[in-house]
Amino acid sequence: MSFGFFGIQFGFALQNANVSRIFQTLGADLDKIAILWIAAPFTGLVVQPIIGYISDRTWHPFWGRRRPFFFIGAILASLALFLMPNSYMLWMAALLLWVLDASINISMEPFRAFVGDKLPASQRTTGFAMQTFFIGLGAVIASLLPYIFTNVFNIPNTAPEGVIPNSVKYSFYIGGFIYLAAVMWTVFTSKEYPPENMQAWEQEKKQSKGVAHAFGEIVRGIGAMPPTMLQLAIVQFFTWLAFFSMWIYTTAAVAQNVYGTTDTTSKAFQDAGDWVGVMFMVYNGVSAIAAFLLPMLAAKISRRFTHLLCLVVGGIGFISIFFIKDHQTLLLSMVLIGLAWASTLTMPYAILAGALPASKMGFYMGVFNFFIVIPQILAAAILGFIVKSVFNDQSIYALLVGGISMIIAGLLNVIVKEDHAETAKEITEDIELANTAAD
Template structure:
């Protein structure tokens, strides 16, 4: 690939085009994050089993992202380029899964489709992180990740609000009939599947990739790297060769993503119980709570879209890791505060703090990491870095249900408090990270 010093500066619209696929990817993730617990509960899942059923999401990330990163590093096609073939295939598969998810008639079907949907989304998503490192010189990388974060926020807002918009403005039914998924959720997923495909295709067909500087050398290296056994050896061996910055960020990511997983899994049952006074997923009150959680998540998505353009400015004034620490602290305190709130309108306030943290989570760790990685292994290491996103979620998936049952007496909101404290700890650990670019 071209050296970072030879990469041309891109215009605003070039940054927009190369990042626009993330609008659709987050559309899919937001529908998943906002509605999966609701779907599982409607189909009969118990609250203490929700985290276990959610394991499909992090496990598919654990399996898919490093492999896709490795494969995309060793791919080149004159028309499709390096990362875009994976954008394209992942988008098609994810769209199909999003049409299937709300038509699940039994719990096991919804869990199976979640595996398919999350695998497909990861196929599209992982190369997007490496895309920034491929195309941008270091002076634009933070801006590139910020653009991704802005579009992630926009996609998250619209997707999270869809069920409420369909109910309030189009009169679509929000009540389960005979145990089926409400129409609001079904139609939201149909719309989301179409948006996912169209957004990713926009990036695929409006953005070109930079070819390897020495194409013959690249082809020879690709030939040497072929084979399943070689791929597995390279992926697993990467743990022993990780840059120090990546290891330090790994601890930050661990506690951050325990907090986020807790929020995504348990916000719906928490709000349904403490605000709408229902634990029966078949009731209108519980489903109304599910819609309100969509509004809450829409708020944090909207705040993150705005914060995405402010954080790079603040990082230039201070440092990237200082900004990330403050943002995580704000997000952690906000999650803890939900325990003290019983008004649905007041619940929007902590979501502002969560949105600030979410903007930083999607920007700063990747900007810091990109400066510490070799250019020819960007996709591979970005995929490997995802281990520090999915492993904490897997750990949380196995332990949170037991904690809810045995420590928290089925009070889901206490799991959100635990997540808040984990995010505060992640903020503290950020100060021990070495940012290579800023310290060079």
């Protein structure tokens, strides 16, 4: 059920670790990188609630409810992954980022609802933790690909000015293939439950026809968000501001702060780009392992306090990057960030799923994405200006800001309300079921 996320994360990991590198290679100025990244969050803002709304109203005896969107999104995303490293102009790479991110969102958003649809409350924490495991595993391999091609297969990581290195190209080709194969595995090996009351569902679907009605229902649904969702939204805002700053500026920051270069044609810059892939491999690898430990911690201290602890630790990891000048020591920072990433992919969704009506699971999971993409849009709009005008093109300061933001996010978990006794009971039952299955 969750294996498709292994492939989806190939798309996200290659995008997060290499798109800034591609933009700079194609001639983007440092202060313009952030605004070029705006495609990613903006497409999520538009696509996810729409896909969630439509998938809630989709049913087919063979394809089910969510799997048609897995299928379509995987095909489009794989094509974008094949095309992006062959960009020969900056505008082409920026356009393909829009296509890639929109396609990833088409297949990714229903996956969150998929777990909520199929699992009872007592299994949801482990269900989302399993997604986090496959996200981490996929990202570990995808993030390492450019480094492996360069250092194991001796494929050059440098190229003439304005040309994407072959090590990056081959990484994207493999990523496109694995994305498609992994998602198709989930599409063709999993089943979905039909609506509990098909007659009532069909009647509601008929009443929902028309763009104006759909738009009105989306707006009303946003206005009627559960209180838990609003509380988590504030936490998400500061969390994703931090992660987006990392994805945009880590390559430039490591190249400047550790490798001492801003020349995109130099081997030192491309080595920095390869090492960022290793760094991202570490935080994703840690998240894959931590995904299985977080439910046990949450059973003891609650989901929200688990999330608080992990985000504060992750914020410390971000801030530590500012002070480190040795590239290998940076991996320790990524271990701390990996704990925050594991919790971010697990705890908010586990808390949220229990507060949502089953008939609108896809829609509200899409709306919840607003609070991921709005801070990213804000970061894309202002970080470039701040890095240039306030920090004198020293991109390492963007990561420092990200660390402070993540610590704020962690502390804000105190406002999130959940029934700790019920949560502990659900998670304990979940762990016991898992142990029984293993035996």
